[in-house]
Amino acid sequence: MIAIELDHVSRDFTAPDGRGYRALDDISLSVAAGSFLAIVGPSGCGKSTLLNLAAGLLTPSAGTVRVDGEPLTGLNRAATYMFQQDALLPWKTVRDNVALGLTLGGIPNADAHARAAAWLTRVGLDRFAAHYPSQLSGGMRKRVVMAQNWIIDRGIVLMDEPFSALDVHTRQQMESELLELWENTADVPCTAENAVVRQAARSPRSHKTIIFVTHDLEEAIALADEVVVLSAGPAARIVARHQVALERPRDLMELRTAPAFVDLYRALWAVLREEVVRSQRNMPHVRA
Numbered sequence: 121m122i123a124i125e126l127d128h129v130s131r132d133f134t135a136p137d138g139r140g141y142r143a144l145d146d147i148s149l150s151v152a153a154g155s156f157l158a159i160v161g162p163s164g165c166g167k168s169t170l171l172n173l174a175a176g177l178l179t180p181s182a183g184t185v186r187v188d189g190e191p192l193t194g195l196n197r198a199a200t201y202m203f204q205q206d207a208l209l210p211w212k213t214v215r216d217n218v219a220l221g222l223t224l225g226g227i228p229n230a231d232a233h234a235r236a237a238a239w240l241t242r243v244g245l246d247r248f249a250a251h252y253p254s255q256l257s258g259g260m261r262k263r264v265v266m267a268q269n270w271i272i273d274r275g276i277v278l279m280d281e282p283f284s285a286l287d288v289h290t291r292q293q294m295e296s297e298l299l300e301l302w303e304n305t306a307d308v309p310c311t312a313e314n315a316v317v318r319q320a321a322r323s324p325r326s327h328k329t330i331i332f333v334t335h336d337l338e339e340a341i342a343l344a345d346e347v348v349v350l351s352a353g354p355a356a357r358i359v360a361r362h363q364v365a366l367e368r369p370r371d372l373m374e375l376r377t378a379p380a381f382v383d384l385y386r387a388l389w390a391v392l393r394e395e396v397v398r399s400q401r402n403m404p405h406v407r408a
């Protein structure tokens with residue numbers, strides 16, 4: 121079963137000087153329900169644009185986005201979105217930030233807070249429920265954002281470079297926590313407010329479907345079932361697509377030196393490297 125599909129999707133923008141710019145060109149991509157897909161590509165190639173199309177925040181200039189087989193019109197209500205910049209509200213406590221999606225969805229405060237408390241325990245932040253975001257470290261903020269997203273409990277999770285601002289150790293820890301969360305969370309359990317989403321999903325799934333954007337190839341291989349490489353823009357296309365045949369659960373501390381990991385890294389880097397070089401060549405300050 122396909123959770124989300126881009127069928128010959130292109131997206132054009134108008135630059136401030138009025139000229140047209142094709143960001144994505146003829147992208148066809150289907151993501152199996154319950155799988156973890158990573159998308160890599162050089163800076164500015166169109167990764168966030170692709171996620172925005174999957175989220176229904178942007179409409180395609182050509183082609184169709186389908187969710188559970190149905191053309192997407194408006195927001196993708198089967199998905200949550202972890203944006204490139206975290207969007208915690210500075211005037212709300214950690215607990216209120218985590219509960220926000222539920223309270224906005226009409227869940228009574230007491231229920232929303234009880235569930236936020238359970239999620240804060242799950243991400244190891246129960247002692248920080250009354251803190252404000254400015255009182256947290258970068259890694260802790262990311263944990264709050266993960267709890268904020270996963271509490272909403274949709275079948276598809278869109279993640280845009282969620283850990284790129286973190287130091288290498290915190291980042292690896294967050295990657296492990298994400299995998300654990302994904303591997304141990306069945307998709308869309310039976311609660312009243314997601315009945316509509318469950319109905320739309322039509323069949324039970326074991327895991328949520330994740331589309332994870334990163335510029336870091338190591339991170340992509342370490343986490344995903346499949347890695348897709350986008351070319352440098354303009355008119356970015358898919359230039360490689362590889363399955364990651366590494367067993368789960370994965371030990372991220374050890375994985376990166378495993379021969380199968382290194383082989384796949386080499387194969388994908390050969391493609392990505394070309395695109396990174398091409399994207400740097402296209403930048404005006406490099407050309408000058």
Ligand SMILES: Nc1ncnc2c1ncn2[C@@H]1O[C@H](COP(=O)(O)OP(=O)(O)OP(=O)(O)O)[C@@H](O)[C@H]1O
Nearest residue numbers: 133134135143162163164165166167168169170353
């Ligand atoms: N709203 C917009 N209006 C005009 N151009 C846009 C708009 N959004 C994106 N673009 C252009 O589309 C291209 C792709 O942008 P996008 O943000 O998707 O890239 P990205 O791969 O996510 O980059 P990064 O790795 O730096 O986050 C860029 O050239 C960008 O300038």
Ligand SMILES: [Mg+2]
Nearest residue numbers: 167168204280
């Ligand atoms: Mg981006």
